[in-house]
Amino acid sequence: MSKPALTATPCPCGQIGAAKKPLAYADCCGRFIEAFDTTPAPDAQSLMRSRYSAFVLERADYLRSTWDATTRLPDFTIQPGAKWLGLEVRAARSTGTDSAEAEFVARYRMDGRAVRVHERSRFLRIGERWFYVDGDAL
Numbered sequence: 751m752s753k754p755a756l757t758a759t760p761c762p763c764g765q766i767g768a769a770k771k772p773l774a775y776a777d778c779c780g781r782f783i784e785a786f787d788t789t790p791a792p793d794a795q796s797l798m799r800s801r802y803s804a805f806v807l808e809r810a811d812y813l814r815s816t817w818d819a820t821t822r823l824p825d826f827t828i829q830p831g832a833k834w835l836g837l838e839v840r841a842a843r844s845t846g847t848d849s850a851e852a853e854f855v856a857r858y859r860m861d862g863r864a865v866r867v868h869e870r871s872r873f874l875r876i877g878e879r880w881f882y883v884d885g886d887a888l
């Protein structure tokens with residue numbers, strides 16, 4: 751890993767572990783973001799969380815890699831300067847053998863402005879990997 755100090759810090763996605771403590775990045779989204787080639791997120795909700803963390807960590811490579819090829823923006827980049835404030839997963843459900851939906855609220859500040867993203871996202875599994883397809887703003 752390129753940033754060893756990062757691994758022990760609480761995961762940006764805010765996931766709480768069994769001990770009611772925030773999970774460390776290395777035990778949460780870091781497993782997937784830092785080892786995309788060998789360790790894909792095992793379900794749509796894990797993928798959604800790790801994509802949020804990738805936004806926080808400005809890992810555009812991970813966001814592109816986990817975006818379905820049919821909907822991926824070819825020139826996607828992360829707009830720098832956002833201060834991410836948190837992720838709240840409202841719902842996650844399977845919609846088929848290889849499809850799922852997740853509803854979330856993410857908040858960030860940009861140029862002193864508060865932004866709230868409320869979306870129901872669609873995910874697709876191809877082989878062993880889940881991909882973000884698209885979403886509806888709620």
Ligand SMILES: [Zn+2]
Nearest residue numbers: 761763778779
């Ligand atoms: Zn996480």
